Amino acid sequence: MATGLVIHISSGDDRHTEILSDDSVRIGASENCDLRLRSSSLPKTASNSVLLELSRANGSYRVTEFNSAVPLTLNGKPVNSGSEIRDGDEFRIADSELVLHFYPVRALPAVVPGAARETHVAPFIEAAAIESAATARRDDIAGTRDHELWQKGVSACAVCDGALPMFRGKPLFVVGGGDSAMEEGLFLSKFGSKVYIVHRRDELRASAVMQDRARANAKVELLLSHRVTAVLRGQGVELVRVADLKTGAERAMPAAGLFFAIGHVPNTKFLGGQLATDDQGYILTTPGTTQTTVAGVFAAGDVQDKKYRQAITAAGSGCMAALEAEQFLSHHH
Numbered sequence: 001m002a003t004g005l006v007i008h009i010s011s012g013d014d015r016h017t018e019i020l021s022d023d024s025v026r027i028g029a030s031e032n033c034d035l036r037l038r039s040s041s042l043p044k045t046a047s048n049s050v051l052l053e054l055s056r057a058n059g060s061y062r063v064t065e066f067n068s069a070v071p072l073t074l075n076g077k078p079v080n081s082g083s084e085i086r087d088g089d090e091f092r093i094a095d096s097e098l099v100l101h102f103y104p105v106r107a108l109p110a111v112v113p114g115a116a117r118e119t120h121v122a123p124f125i126e127a128a129a130i131e132s133a134a135t136a137r138r139d140d141i142a143g144t145r146d147h148e149l150w151q152k153g154v155s156a157c158a159v160c161d162g163a164l165p166m167f168r169g170k171p172l173f174v175v176g177g178g179d180s181a182m183e184e185g186l187f188l189s190k191f192g193s194k195v196y197i198v199h200r201r202d203e204l205r206a207s208a209v210m211q212d213r214a215r216a217n218a219k220v221e222l223l224l225s226h227r228v229t230a231v232l233r234g235q236g237v238e239l240v241r242v243a244d245l246k247t248g249a250e251r252a253m254p255a256a257g258l259f260f261a262i263g264h265v266p267n268t269k270f271l272g273g274q275l276a277t278d279d280q281g282y283i284l285t286t287p288g289t290t291q292t293t294v295a296g297v298f299a300a301g302d303v304q305d306k307k308y309r310q311a312i313t314a315a316g317s318g319c320m321a322a323l324e325a326e327q328f329l330s331h332h333h
Helices: 015-022 179-190 208-216 311-333
Strands: 006-009 026-029 033-035 050-057 058-066 072-074 091-092 099-104 129-132 134-136 171-176 194-197 220-224 226-233 237-244 250-254 256-260 265-267 296-297
Touching: 050 265, 171 179, 171 250, 179 194, 179 208, 194 226, 194 237, 237 256, 296 311
Parallel strands: 026 129, 129 296, 171 194, 171 256, 194 220
Antiparallel strands: 006 099, 033 050, 050 058, 072 091, 091 099, 134 265, 226 237, 237 250
């Protein structure tokens, strides 16, 4: 699940606006989040930048990388790689009076300019770049869960993972019946020995063109009115158990991987309807920009892109959002 981060910043005399009148906040996009902190109460030079890379586990965050020329303490102790961070924990930068409190993003009032000033969560934010990504839909199938074979032979991105050596020359499975499933199956046919596309209905939802392409590929086999009931492991994925929904018969078939292709859910629920989205929940932006329907709030990556969904395109739009946020701030100060 993608995770966003917000830093609540205050000083000893609670002068939020004076200290942070020209700062912006990026809401992170993944399980591992790069978090850059900067205070305008310190000289704006690279030597005063702070980089924290955090990973999430068991309801808390842990510092996986720490790089700072400025002394930083967490709850009065020096920050180190491996330091555990929980809600409300207190950072202090150098010898200044600046105090930073850590909170995960739970609602849009923590990020929207204007609205944020009316809350106690983050009254300092004047611009935000939202990059909270989209989560691939997955069926709850035994063997595919997070603590089982997920990302160990089970994936939701053929383009990302399909060319890995572990899948080459071996049978592979795709779950889904739409255009995405056909595209994933055709892509995987370049690497696997055989690709089975499993769909629980009698008819595919994919367009006629995509169906024709899949049926014309000798390495692709459609298993209609079937569903995957389990993925069995050895060193990785070894067998996929498939049930015929008409006869009830089940069989275990050799496989090296299984790919879900049943859509994505943009991680926009925390926005609470304060930004315009399409009917699927993707944030609407002005074409050619990352500007949302709220001035000073920008959206980048999969949270607003349901077509490409690639790391490189997300990174590019993230750069756009950062530049636009900086430009917005410079024009308003």
